[in-house]
Amino acid sequence: MTLHWPLDNSYARLPGRFFARVAPTPVASPRGIALNRALAAELGLDAEALAGPEGAAVLAGNVLPGGAEPIAQAYAGHQFGVFVPALGDGRAILLGEVVDGQGRRRDIQLKGAGPTPWSRRGDGRAALGPVIREYLVSEAMAALGVPTTRALAAVATGETVWRDGPLPGAVLVRVASSHIRVGTFEYFAATGDLEGLRCLADHVIGRHFPAAAGPAGLIAAAAAAQARLVAAWMAAGFVHGVMNTDNAHVGGDTIDYGPCAFLDAYDPQAVFSSIDHGGRYAYANQPRIALWNMARLATALLPILEGSREPAIEQATAALAGFLPCYEAEWLARFRAKLGLATAEEGDGALIADLLAGMARGGADFTRTFRGLALGSAREEFAEPAAFDAWAGEWRARLAREGASPATAEARMAAANPALIPRNHRVEQAIAAAVGGDLAPFHRLATALSRPFADDPATAELAAGPAADERVRHTFCGT
Ligand code: AMP
Ligand code: MG
Secondary structure: OOOEOOEEOOHHHOOHHHEEEOOOOOOOOOEEEEEOHHHHHHOOOOHHHHHOHHHHHHHOOOOOOEOOOOEEEOOOEEEOOEEEOOOOOOOEEEEEEEEOOOOOEEEEEEEOOOOOOOOOOOOOOEEHHHHHHHHHHHHHHHHHOOOEOEEEEEEEEEEEEEOOOEEEEEEEEEEEOOOOEHHHHHHHHHOOOHHHHHHHHHHHHHHHOOOOOHHHHHHHHHHHHHHHHHHHHHHHOEEOOOOOHHHOEOOOOEOOOOOOEEOOEOOOOOOOEOOOOOOOOOHHHHHHHHHHHHHHHHHHHHHHOOOOHHHHHHHHHHHHOOHHHHHHHHHHHHHHHHOOOOOOOOOHHHHHHHHHHHHHHHOOEHHHHHHHHHHOOHHHHOOOHHHHHHHHHHHHHHHHHHOOOHHHHHHHHHHHOOOOOOOHHHHHHHHHHHHOOOOHHHHHHHHHHOOOOOOOHHHHHHHOOOOHHHOOOOEOOOO
16 A cells, blocks of 8 residues: 555646656665654644554655655755855655645655755765754754744664764655745856746745745745744754755745754854854854845845846845844844743843843853743852842843733743753764664653753753763764
């Protein structure tokens, strides 16, 4: 029996130069290692069937579900500021799209599914470690309320992939509102393919921004979505690590969990990626990089904006002008909630900045400090508690002016400040155990991360910061 999925294939109906038709390359012996039953249910897929051996064969790409039209998508991208005209899916294959119970169209993609015309010298495969990392972190982001691609399943392939040495292979089944990147627009712009640009813009407007009027409206809407996304990253203490334009989703979801990491000690200059030598993608740089990426989107769309060159540049500039105010408003809203505030006062930005500056001076733990505000334990995170006390006096006065009851403010903080994030050292430990054949730490962490706002004494050690010898300083790309 072939599993039948209610797949539609709107991307595969776009012009042929948008993609390459390519089927997944079967793997030696697929074995399911994680299945996201809640997400399967959202998508209207039969979780019971997916959990069995037939399901593993479909999730690994060995058997195509009925209705699949597998394709690898074409895209370009700026990598660390340098333009690369043809990247494309080198190890990911889109099976098709499912329209979920709420009418949302969602891609189902196999990452690590074998070579495509864009694999270059790569093998088209993924190692188990990066698959586990993406599964854990993307699902944690979803539970934290950050827009993101999702993980439907992880399947071990029974094959060995060669990186620095032999590693177990795996496939990640990724679900996304689309896999369209800023780099997808740049791909057509690079060859002067205006018809392709128009067609892609129409597709993206229909799919992500139905209220947007034309390409200028698309730029403005994408910039606003990106601004909201990066504000959510900042409030979660998340460092994406490789904000190249091929990893910038036009719909405003987090995509491509390569060298990403969460802050332990607050340090605005934090960089984890082993290839980010200049700190281009440091925590504090993320908003301006997102704007730079949006400027690349606008540049790609320039030739199809109305009018000749001058008016087109004016329209693009006007569309981008919304980014910073949107980012600032969203950042303020997120951090106000973290402080338990529901109203706005002029001085709130300075109050938040003061707290962050004190945290940076002593390297306070980002997650525990905010969680500790409502619990009365934030002070313990400060090397100079007196400095915290001075700040806390102002903060309490600000809360008092708002007039909300302490219980209301505490509830607001408990919903905005997670107890649990995917701590880098815990993710690394789960990966190391999985590579050694023990999946228990991975499952335990995944389960705990699905409820990040709960204070669960049974998993308190997962919430704790790293000991000195557990601290993760460098992360690596997921290839
Ligand atoms: P990423 O670092 O995941 O954003 O990937 C950058 C580019 O390299 C994309 O075009 C990927 O499809 C491609 N790529 C990454 N890993 C592999 C691999 N193992 N085999 C083939 N292509 C790859
Ligand atoms: Mg990528």
